Amino acid sequence: MNLNRRDFLKFAGATTATAALTSLPIKAEATEHFTGHPDRKGILVDTSLCIGHNCRRCEFACAKENYLPTPDKPPEDASVFDQRRRTHPDQFTVINRFPGRSEDMPVYAKKQCMHCDEPACASACLVGAFKKTPEGAVTYDASVCIGCRYCMVACPFDIPTYEYNSALHPRVRKCTFCFETKLKEGKAPACVEACPREVMTFGKREDLIKVARQKIARNPDKYVDHIYGEHEVGGTSWMYLSPVPFDSIGMRTDLGTTPYPELTRNYLSAAPLVMAIWPSFFLTLYLFNKRKDQIAAEENGKHKEESA
Amino acid sequence: MKHLLAFTVLFALLLIGESSHAKSGPNNGCAECHVCSNPTLSDPCLRGCPRSRATVEDIKLGPDRILINEIEVEYDAVPFAHRLHAEMTAMDKGCQNCHHFQEIGGITACKNCHPEHIAEENLEQPGLKGAYHRQCLGCHQEWSHDTSCEICHLKKGSELAEPQVKSGPGSRFAGLNEPVKRVWNSTYGGGTVVTLHHRNHTEKYGVECAACHHAEGCAVCHAKKEQTTQVRHSEEALHAICNSCHAEMSCDQCHLKSEALEFSHARTGWPLKTYHERLTCRRCHGDNHHFTKPSTDCASCHKPWDTTTFKHERTGLALNETHLETDCAECHVGANYTVAPTCNSCHDTDITFPASLPGNRTR
Ligand code: HEM
Ligand code: HEM
Ligand code: SF4
Ligand code: SF4
Ligand code: SF4
Secondary structure (H helix, E strand, O other), X not given: OOOOHHHHHHHHHHHHHHHHHHOOOOOOXXXXXXXXXXXXXXXXXXXXXXXXXXXXXXXXXHHHXXXXXXXXXXXXXHHHHHOOEOOEOOEOOEEEEEXXXXXXXXXXXXXXXXXXXXXXXXHHOOOOOEEEOOOOOEEEOOOOOOOOOHHHHHOOOOOOEEOOOOOOOOOEEOOOOOOOOOHHHOOOOHHHHHOOOOOXXXXXXXXXXXXXHHHHHHOOOOOOOOOEOOOHHHOEOEEEEOXXXXXXXXXXXXXXXXXXXXXXXXXXXXXXXHHHHHHHHHHHHHHHHHHHHHHHHHHOOOOEOOOO | OHHHHHHHHHHHHHHHHHHHXXXXXXXXXXXXXXXXXXXXXXXXXXXXXXXXXXXXXXHHHOOOOEEEOOOOOOOOOEEEOHHHHHHHHHXXXXXXXXXXXXXOOOOOOHHHHOOOOOOHHHOOOOOHHHHHHHHHHHHHHHHHOOOOHHHOOOOOOOOOOXXXXXXXXXXXXXXXXXXXXXXXXXXXXXXXXEEEOHHHHHHHOOOOXXXXXXXXOHHHOEOOOHHHOOOOOOHHHHHHHHHHHHOOOOHHHHEEOOOOOXXXXXXXXXXXXXXXXXXXXXXXXXXXXXXXXXOOOHHHOOOOOOOOOOOHHHHOEEEOHXXXXXXXXHHOHHXXXXXXXXXXXXXXXXXXXXXXXOEEEOO
């Protein structure tokens, strides 16, 4: 069985639809759009400013703040950019290089958890290990996590990673928005503080959208006219500006603006009514995860971005 | 006092903004300048100022070198070659490349507006660290593609070195790709080839870069690859530049049938040799625009001299001690300085000029 995540979601969706048709009518789940805490914080990442090579101060600051191993390649080593990297249990944020407007001016884009307003990871989690806090962070509680890794399947940005190497208490790992050490007290995260060019602006999400609009209006030649994350998957706390189209800096542009949980919520609410399909649901997940483990085992050590 | 200030600001706005502010409003709405949604006379709630308000253009106002040490953490202070940067920006937007806002009467320090930490009320205004790094790296990334911190920052505890690049008129920055000549093909009915001997203009005719280059960004002149340093002016712009000196010339003097030959002084019937060849035209001909015919009498430039006070170094050869004592005529027979000196008044035939020198060359 060779499923990738999108196939899975399609498959899951189809099963739900079939279930809906063949069994009891499901009461249409009210799509109460979550408007979120009005003062929640966010980050605006202006990729046009990122230094990338010779810098990566954000990666190092994140490692220090979260007691992760220091990234093994020093800032001067340009070879880190040869491969597109993804987040990793030991590294919550990575800078990747993409072709820019000219050969001489590549674009560097920081990748970390987007801290979705309606996090797919949270709604996929059976035990509620993920929470969107009023401050804006999506936090994870390892003490309740049962290791099912549904979050990893659900996340549209490929963010959560799993400590496959830890035999005892493997955890799901991802960027925390520095919630415990910084955000809780209203302070900017470590990576933001460390950045020499203030690529990332920390503030109220609502203010950041205004700032982003102003920046685009003042420099229409410099930016693509889009704030990535303003509406994607129902809105994210981390938002991006870019001088080149977003799909060329490794950001998915096929996600739509419907919150992911809504897609899954219909399914989950239907589930209890159609116990008959539970086994196939679990079988799918089981096979999927087995396949993921296999890939992970194959790729262990090479933190390569897998093409979903 | 507050009223007075508000009044002054309003008055200034009325004066400068007659068209932009009063009639149509700024491009991006009131928020461009006002922080609150209802600015009033007593509380106009102006944000720090937008980038376009700077006027000082006198390089002499600026310091030579500045130690930027407001926010040292990882490194020592940054020794910033201020004058050099100010001179270079003459080819771009001038002082306001960096000093994008000034209060009347002087340069406003960056830190007066850019706080150490971004203010929540004004997220658009970068903090001091961001302001410096955006400003500096903006150009440095563009022209040298070198982003290593040590190009500006000193490692902790290291000696303050002399700046690598000297400033001053005619100074050239490392990595400058100046073309020797440019050739254009035009559609003009007469001749179709226009040639600019670029290097001659800068080195011989003494034309400053900024006389022709305006608003051009650093990478136009400083780039790793030569092909990227191709200034592309519009036809009108090119004519305006050339005409600023050559207005009196006819079209056919520039638009030729084939590439123009490089200027050679020999064609004037007066070939220049060694020392004179190195001079810029204006040393002998005065003003670039209106050449005067210099006198052919050496004394018109060279003050009367006598053999007792003459400093031989001026010729590019510093005499050694024994030869300093020697009478001029021993080597320059018959006081004819235009022919090679001879050594045989004192030496055997195995010693000749220039195989042996009576001192050291200084250039
Ligand atoms: C001809 C144009 C310029 C003039 C007349 C000028 C003048 C000045 C003056 C008077 C100061 C204050 C010095 C002091 O307080 O000790 C200053 C500071 C400074 N200038 Fe310029 N400047 C010019 C161009 C530039 C350019 C092109 C740059 C950037 C590449 C620049 C960057 C700075 C910086 C970073 C400071 C330190 C200010 C601070 O930290 O607050 N200046 N300049
Ligand atoms: C030489 C000193 C200064 C430097 C190096 C500097 C640098 C910068 C930079 C790099 C930006 C960001 C532009 C961008 O990313 O698009 C900026 C924005 C800004 N600066 Fe400065 N600045 C200086 C002095 C000042 C002063 C004196 C003021 C206030 C009177 C000021 C007020 C602002 C404001 C309001 C903005 C944001 C609005 C805008 O971009 O138009 N700056 N500055
Ligand atoms: S610290 Fe800032 S400039 Fe440096 S790599 Fe990270 S985001 Fe880019
Ligand atoms: S980016 Fe992924 S891990 Fe982060 S909040 Fe969104 S769904 Fe969850
Ligand atoms: S917010 Fe904190 S955890 Fe997330 S990338 Fe930045 S430093 Fe790392």
